Amino acid sequence: MSQPIILYSHKAGPNPWKVAIILEELGIKYETKFLEFPAGVKGKEFTAKNPNGRVPAIDDPNTGITLWESGAIIEYLVDRYDTSAKLTYTSSPEKYYIKQWLMFQMSGQGPYFGQASWFKNYHSEKLPSAIERYANEIKRVTTVLNNALEGKEYLVGDKCTYADLSFVTWGVMVPLLTGEQHEINFDEYPNYKAWMERLNARPAVKKVLEDKQKAMSG
Numbered sequence: 001m002s003q004p005i006i007l008y009s010h011k012a013g014p015n016p017w018k019v020a021i022i023l024e025e026l027g028i029k030y031e032t033k034f035l036e037f038p039a040g041v042k043g044k045e046f047t048a049k050n051p052n053g054r055v056p057a058i059d060d061p062n063t064g065i066t067l068w069e070s071g072a073i074i075e076y077l078v079d080r081y082d083t084s085a086k087l088t089y090t091s092s093p094e095k096y097y098i099k100q101w102l103m104f105q106m107s108g109q110g111p112y113f114g115q116a117s118w119f120k121n122y123h124s125e126k127l128p129s130a131i132e133r134y135a136n137e138i139k140r141v142t143t144v145l146n147n148a149l150e151g152k153e154y155l156v157g158d159k160c161t162y163a164d165l166s167f168v169t170w171g172v173m174v175p176l177l178t179g180e181q182h183e184i185n186f187d188e189y190p191n192y193k194a195w196m197e198r199l200n201a202r203p204a205v206k207k208v209l210e211d212k213q214k215a216m217s218g
Protein backbone atom coordinates (compact mmCIF):
# COMPACT_ATOMS: atom_id res chain seq x y z
CA MET A 1 0.00 0.00 0.00
CA SER A 2 1.44 3.35 -0.93
CA GLN A 3 -1.15 6.02 -0.28
CA PRO A 4 -2.98 6.81 2.96
CA ILE A 5 -6.64 5.97 3.33
CA ILE A 6 -8.81 9.02 4.02
CA LEU A 7 -11.08 8.56 7.04
CA TYR A 8 -14.00 11.00 7.24
CA SER A 9 -14.71 11.51 10.89
CA HIS A 10 -16.32 13.62 13.57
CA LYS A 11 -14.47 14.56 16.73
CA ALA A 12 -17.09 13.44 19.22
CA GLY A 13 -19.00 10.62 17.50
CA PRO A 14 -17.87 7.09 18.40
CA ASN A 15 -18.41 5.36 15.03
CA PRO A 16 -15.47 6.83 13.04
CA TRP A 17 -13.10 6.12 15.94
CA LYS A 18 -14.15 2.48 15.77
CA VAL A 19 -12.68 2.38 12.25
CA ALA A 20 -9.56 4.25 13.44
CA ILE A 21 -8.90 1.44 15.94
CA ILE A 22 -8.83 -1.12 13.11
CA LEU A 23 -6.58 1.11 10.98
CA GLU A 24 -4.16 1.49 13.89
CA GLU A 25 -4.24 -2.20 14.81
CA LEU A 26 -3.40 -3.18 11.23
CA GLY A 27 -0.76 -0.47 10.82
CA ILE A 28 -2.55 0.98 7.79
CA LYS A 29 -1.55 4.52 6.81
CA TYR A 30 -4.48 6.92 7.06
CA GLU A 31 -5.39 10.57 7.31
CA THR A 32 -8.40 11.79 9.25
CA LYS A 33 -10.61 14.53 7.85
CA PHE A 34 -12.85 15.94 10.55
CA LEU A 35 -16.22 17.18 9.33
CA GLU A 36 -18.29 19.70 11.21
CA PHE A 37 -21.86 18.83 12.15
CA PRO A 38 -24.19 19.54 10.47
CA ALA A 39 -22.54 21.61 7.69
CA GLY A 40 -19.83 19.13 6.70
CA VAL A 41 -21.60 15.86 7.43
CA LYS A 42 -24.81 16.93 5.68
CA GLY A 43 -23.13 19.03 2.98
CA LYS A 44 -23.20 18.26 -0.74
CA GLU A 45 -19.53 17.28 -0.98
CA PHE A 46 -19.80 14.59 1.69
CA THR A 47 -23.28 13.31 0.82
CA ALA A 48 -21.97 12.66 -2.69
CA LYS A 49 -19.76 10.08 -0.98
CA ASN A 50 -22.27 8.93 1.63
CA PRO A 51 -25.92 9.60 0.78
CA ASN A 52 -26.76 8.76 4.41
CA GLY A 53 -24.90 11.90 5.56
CA ARG A 54 -23.18 10.23 8.49
CA VAL A 55 -19.61 9.41 9.40
CA PRO A 56 -17.48 7.37 9.05
CA ALA A 57 -16.72 6.95 5.37
CA ILE A 58 -13.39 6.12 3.77
CA ASP A 59 -11.68 6.73 0.45
CA ASP A 60 -9.02 4.15 -0.33
CA PRO A 61 -6.92 5.59 -3.17
CA ASN A 62 -5.11 2.26 -3.47
CA THR A 63 -8.22 0.45 -4.65
CA GLY A 64 -10.43 3.38 -5.67
CA ILE A 65 -13.17 2.36 -3.25
CA THR A 66 -15.31 4.79 -1.25
CA LEU A 67 -17.23 3.08 1.52
CA TRP A 68 -19.53 4.04 4.38
CA GLU A 69 -21.14 2.25 7.36
CA SER A 70 -18.51 1.43 9.98
CA GLY A 71 -19.20 -2.33 9.96
CA ALA A 72 -18.77 -2.58 6.18
CA ILE A 73 -15.60 -0.49 6.36
CA ILE A 74 -14.13 -2.73 9.05
CA GLU A 75 -14.90 -5.87 7.03
CA TYR A 76 -13.30 -4.26 3.96
CA LEU A 77 -10.13 -3.27 5.82
CA VAL A 78 -9.72 -6.73 7.29
CA ASP A 79 -10.43 -8.46 3.93
CA ARG A 80 -8.03 -6.22 2.07
CA TYR A 81 -5.23 -5.52 4.55
CA ASP A 82 -5.22 -8.14 7.31
CA THR A 83 -3.23 -10.62 5.27
CA SER A 84 -1.90 -12.47 8.33
CA ALA A 85 -5.37 -12.71 9.95
CA LYS A 86 -4.20 -10.74 12.99
CA LEU A 87 -7.73 -9.60 13.85
CA THR A 88 -9.77 -12.38 12.26
CA TYR A 89 -10.11 -16.09 11.67
CA THR A 90 -10.26 -17.67 8.25
CA SER A 91 -11.64 -20.94 9.63
CA SER A 92 -15.28 -21.87 10.03
CA PRO A 93 -17.24 -21.42 12.27
CA GLU A 94 -15.04 -18.70 13.79
CA LYS A 95 -15.22 -16.33 10.80
CA TYR A 96 -19.03 -16.44 10.96
CA TYR A 97 -19.09 -15.92 14.71
CA ILE A 98 -16.98 -12.78 14.21
CA LYS A 99 -19.53 -11.48 11.71
CA GLN A 100 -22.35 -12.35 14.12
CA TRP A 101 -20.80 -10.22 16.87
CA LEU A 102 -20.07 -7.36 14.48
CA MET A 103 -23.74 -7.44 13.37
CA PHE A 104 -24.78 -7.41 17.02
CA GLN A 105 -22.56 -4.40 17.61
CA MET A 106 -24.00 -2.61 14.57
CA SER A 107 -27.64 -3.41 15.33
CA GLY A 108 -27.69 -4.01 19.09
CA GLN A 109 -25.06 -1.76 20.63
CA GLY A 110 -24.57 1.23 18.28
CA PRO A 111 -28.21 2.24 17.65
CA TYR A 112 -29.43 1.61 21.22
CA PHE A 113 -26.51 3.38 22.83
CA GLY A 114 -27.02 6.18 20.30
CA GLN A 115 -30.66 6.53 21.30
CA ALA A 116 -29.67 6.54 24.98
CA SER A 117 -27.37 9.44 24.21
CA TRP A 118 -30.08 11.23 22.24
CA PHE A 119 -32.78 11.03 24.91
CA LYS A 120 -30.43 11.81 27.78
CA ASN A 121 -28.39 14.58 26.18
CA TYR A 122 -30.14 16.15 23.17
CA HIS A 123 -33.90 15.58 22.96
CA SER A 124 -35.90 18.80 23.31
CA GLU A 125 -38.14 17.38 26.08
CA LYS A 126 -37.08 15.33 29.08
CA LEU A 127 -38.77 11.97 28.59
CA PRO A 128 -37.93 9.79 31.62
CA SER A 129 -39.57 6.69 30.11
CA ALA A 130 -37.41 6.95 26.97
CA ILE A 131 -34.27 7.60 29.03
CA GLU A 132 -35.12 4.56 31.15
CA ARG A 133 -35.85 2.35 28.13
CA TYR A 134 -32.45 2.98 26.54
CA ALA A 135 -30.56 2.77 29.83
CA ASN A 136 -32.18 -0.67 30.24
CA GLU A 137 -31.10 -1.58 26.70
CA ILE A 138 -27.50 -0.69 27.63
CA LYS A 139 -27.82 -3.04 30.59
CA ARG A 140 -29.31 -5.75 28.37
CA VAL A 141 -26.50 -5.52 25.80
CA THR A 142 -23.92 -5.49 28.59
CA THR A 143 -25.53 -8.61 30.08
CA VAL A 144 -25.43 -10.41 26.71
CA LEU A 145 -21.71 -9.66 26.38
CA ASN A 146 -20.98 -10.51 30.01
CA ASN A 147 -22.68 -13.91 29.64
CA ALA A 148 -20.95 -14.66 26.32
CA LEU A 149 -17.57 -13.90 27.91
CA GLU A 150 -18.00 -16.39 30.77
CA GLY A 151 -14.73 -18.34 30.98
CA LYS A 152 -13.33 -16.52 27.94
CA GLU A 153 -11.00 -13.60 27.26
CA TYR A 154 -12.45 -12.71 23.85
CA LEU A 155 -15.73 -13.18 22.02
CA VAL A 156 -14.43 -15.60 19.39
CA GLY A 157 -11.65 -18.15 19.80
CA ASP A 158 -8.67 -17.25 21.93
CA LYS A 159 -7.52 -13.97 20.40
CA CYS A 160 -8.74 -10.42 20.06
CA THR A 161 -10.60 -9.98 16.78
CA TYR A 162 -12.27 -7.08 15.04
CA ALA A 163 -15.51 -8.22 16.69
CA ASP A 164 -14.16 -7.40 20.17
CA LEU A 165 -12.64 -4.12 19.01
CA SER A 166 -15.89 -2.94 17.44
CA PHE A 167 -17.50 -2.59 20.90
CA VAL A 168 -14.86 -0.30 22.44
CA THR A 169 -15.78 3.23 21.36
CA TRP A 170 -19.43 3.02 22.42
CA GLY A 171 -18.44 0.99 25.49
CA VAL A 172 -16.22 3.72 26.91
CA MET A 173 -19.03 6.27 26.54
CA VAL A 174 -21.53 4.48 28.80
CA PRO A 175 -21.20 6.84 31.82
CA LEU A 176 -22.14 9.75 29.51
CA LEU A 177 -25.19 7.85 28.23
CA THR A 178 -26.80 6.75 31.47
CA GLY A 179 -26.21 9.57 33.93
CA GLU A 180 -26.23 9.05 37.68
CA GLN A 181 -29.83 7.90 37.86
CA HIS A 182 -29.24 4.80 35.73
CA GLU A 183 -25.53 4.44 36.40
CA ILE A 184 -24.17 1.00 35.63
CA ASN A 185 -22.07 -0.71 38.26
CA PHE A 186 -19.65 -2.66 36.11
CA ASP A 187 -18.65 -4.80 39.10
CA GLU A 188 -21.95 -6.58 38.44
CA TYR A 189 -20.61 -7.54 34.98
CA PRO A 190 -17.15 -8.90 35.83
CA ASN A 191 -16.46 -10.68 32.53
CA TYR A 192 -17.47 -7.57 30.58
CA LYS A 193 -15.41 -5.29 32.84
CA ALA A 194 -12.25 -7.41 32.53
CA TRP A 195 -12.74 -7.65 28.74
CA MET A 196 -13.10 -3.88 28.34
CA GLU A 197 -9.98 -3.34 30.45
CA ARG A 198 -8.12 -5.87 28.30
CA LEU A 199 -9.18 -4.11 25.10
CA ASN A 200 -8.51 -0.62 26.43
CA ALA A 201 -4.96 -1.65 27.37
CA ARG A 202 -4.04 -2.40 23.73
CA PRO A 203 -1.63 0.23 22.34
CA ALA A 204 -3.79 0.88 19.25
CA VAL A 205 -6.92 1.38 21.34
CA LYS A 206 -5.11 3.64 23.82
CA LYS A 207 -3.75 5.74 20.97
CA VAL A 208 -7.14 6.18 19.32
CA LEU A 209 -8.89 7.07 22.57
CA GLU A 210 -6.14 9.62 23.27
CA ASP A 211 -6.43 10.99 19.72
CA LYS A 212 -10.17 11.40 20.29
CA GLN A 213 -9.61 13.26 23.56
CA LYS A 214 -7.07 15.54 21.87
CA ALA A 215 -9.37 16.18 18.91
CA MET A 216 -12.27 17.05 21.23
CA SER A 217 -10.25 19.42 23.36
CA GLY A 218 -8.43 20.97 20.37
Ligand SMILES: N[C@@H](CCC(=O)N[C@@H](CS)C(=O)NCC(=O)O)C(=O)O
Pocket residue numbers: 010012013014015016037041053054055056068069070071110
Ligand atom coordinates in the same frame (compact mmCIF):
# COMPACT_ATOMS: atom_id res chain seq x y z
N1 LIG B 1 -24.54 2.94 11.26
C1 LIG B 1 -23.64 4.03 11.02
C2 LIG B 1 -23.92 5.13 12.02
C3 LIG B 1 -23.12 6.37 11.70
C4 LIG B 1 -23.48 7.53 12.62
O1 LIG B 1 -24.59 7.64 13.15
N2 LIG B 1 -22.50 8.42 12.78
C5 LIG B 1 -22.71 9.61 13.58
C6 LIG B 1 -21.40 10.02 14.23
S1 LIG B 1 -20.84 8.80 15.36
C7 LIG B 1 -23.17 10.73 12.67
O2 LIG B 1 -22.63 10.91 11.60
N3 LIG B 1 -24.18 11.49 13.10
C8 LIG B 1 -24.71 12.56 12.34
C9 LIG B 1 -26.22 12.56 12.39
O3 LIG B 1 -26.77 12.02 13.35
O4 LIG B 1 -26.83 13.10 11.50
C10 LIG B 1 -22.20 3.53 11.13
O5 LIG B 1 -21.94 2.69 12.00
O6 LIG B 1 -21.34 3.96 10.34
